[in-house]
Amino acid sequence: xxxxxxxxxxxxxxxxxxxxxxxxxxxxxxxxxxxxxxxxxxxxxxxxxxxxxxxxxxxxxxxxxxxxxxxxxxxxxxxxxxxxxxxxxxxxxxxxxxxxxxxxxxxxxxxxxxxxxxxxxxxxxxxxxxxxxxxxxxxxxxxxxxxxxxxxxxxxxxxxxxxxxxxxxxxxxxxxxxxxxxxxxxxxxxxxxxxxxxxxxxxxxxxxxxxx
Numbered sequence: 001x002x003x004x005x006x007x008x009x010x011x012x013x014x015x016x017x018x019x020x021x022x023x024x025x026x027x028x029x030x031x032x033x034x035x036x037x038x039x040x041x042x043x044x045x046x047x048x049x050x051x052x053x054x055x056x057x058x059x060x061x062x063x064x065x066x067x068x069x070x071x072x073x074x075x076x077x078x079x080x081x082x083x084x085x086x087x088x089x090x091x092x093x094x095x096x097x098x099x100x101x102x103x104x105x106x107x108x109x110x111x112x113x114x115x116x117x118x119x120x121x122x123x124x125x126x127x128x129x130x131x132x133x134x135x136x137x138x139x140x141x142x143x144x145x146x147x148x149x150x151x152x153x154x155x156x157x158x159x160x161x162x163x164x165x166x167x168x169x170x171x172x173x174x175x176x177x178x179x180x181x182x183x184x185x186x187x188x189x190x191x192x193x194x195x196x197x198x199x200x201x202x203x204x205x206x207x208x209x210x211x212x
Contacts, residue, residue, distance in 0.1 A: 006030065006033070006035055006057075006068060006087055006091070007027050007030070007035065007057065007059045007066075008027065008030060009027050009028065009029060009030055010026060010027060011026070011027045011059055012024070012025075012026055012059065013025060013026065013027055013035075013037060013057050013058060013059040014057070014058040014059070014193065014196075015037060015040070015055055015056070015057055015058075015083070015085070016055065016056050016057075016058060016196075016197075016200055017049055017053065017054075017055055018053075018054055018200070018203075018204060018207075022193075022197055022200070023040035024040070025037040025038050025039075025040055025083075026038050028080065028082055029082070033070075033086055033087045033088070033089055034073065034084055034085070034086050034087075035057060035070075035084070035085045035087060036076070036082045036083070036084045036085075037057075037082065037083050037085065038080055038081070038082060038083075039075070039080075039081035039082060039083050048075065049072050050072075051072055051073070051074065051075070052071055052072065052073075053071065053072045054069065054070075054071060055069075055070055055071065055072050055085055056068060056069045056070065057070065057085060057087065058193075058196060060185075060189050060192065066091050066092070067091065067092045067196070068087045068088075068090070068091045068092075069087070069088055069090065070085045070086050070087040070088055071085070071086050071088075072084070072085060073085065073086040100128060100129075100195050100199070101126050101127065101128035101195075102126060102127065102128075102195050102198040102199060102202070103125065103126045103198075104124060104125075104126060104127055104194075104198060105123045105124070105125070106123060106124060106151055106152065106153065107121075107122075107123055107151065107152070108120075108121070108122060108123060108124045108132065108134050108136075108149065108150065108151040109121045109149075109150040109151070110134070110141070110147040110148070110149060110150075110164075110177075110179065111147060111148040111150065112140070112145065112146075112147060112148075113145075113146035113147055113148050113161060114146065116148075117140075118139070119138060119139055119140050119141045119145070119147065120134065120136060120137065120138045120139070120141050120147075120175070120177060121136055121137055122134050122135050122136010122137060122175075123135060123136060124151065125176075127191065127194070127195065128191075128195065129183070129188050129191045129192055129195070130180060130181070130182070131162075131165065131178060131179060131180040131181060132149065132151075132178070132179050132181075133176065133177075133178045134176070134177050134178075134179065135174075135175070135176050136173075136175060137172065137173045137174075137175060138167065138169065138170060138171060138172060138175040138177065139171060140170060140171065141164060141167050141170050141171075141175065141177060142164065142167065142170055143164055143165070143166065143167055144163060144164060145163070145164045146161065146162075146163055147161075147162055147163070147164060147179060148160070148161060148162075149161075149162045149179055149181060153190055153191065153194040154190070154193065154194055154197070156190045158183075158187050158190060158191070160181045160183050160187060161181065162179045162180055162181035163179065163180055163181070164177060164178075164179055165177075165178040165179065165180050166178045
């Protein structure tokens, strides 16, 4: 953890709560450690966190994903309702070169990039911004094979060009394979957000388990 610059005015950010709720929004004002964001649409006047609640801001930059913890300090209701977040001055930075991997189980399909035929379907075991480990049924899958990776993350359909890194069996119903990719920024951001939300849910589950 280190001190770096917080997001500027007009920056697109995501505001997350410890219970897993996460809202895309935009920075409307910034003064030192106080960042004012537009209240999320549809929930800004309904599903409002309690003042003093722990929150975190997340945003992306050329070097990777940034997250800044803080508290909800104030709510300003005007023409545009604002949530004021007081950051604690620290920012976690996750380099794109050291992509964070999380366990998951969403459906996934792999298509041969040249022919368009399906060569694998199943679910992924874990995922990062740079690759995905899958388990399922394969038909003609081979190492270094160019594939089109199709999956849905948080209601976002992704189609990524990738390459098979490892495969336990080219044919069969009990196959494990690892596919690597280098997604364009828009799709990389979807994956980073999915990974981040999975981390938040895992931390909450661990805290609930410890408390129980």
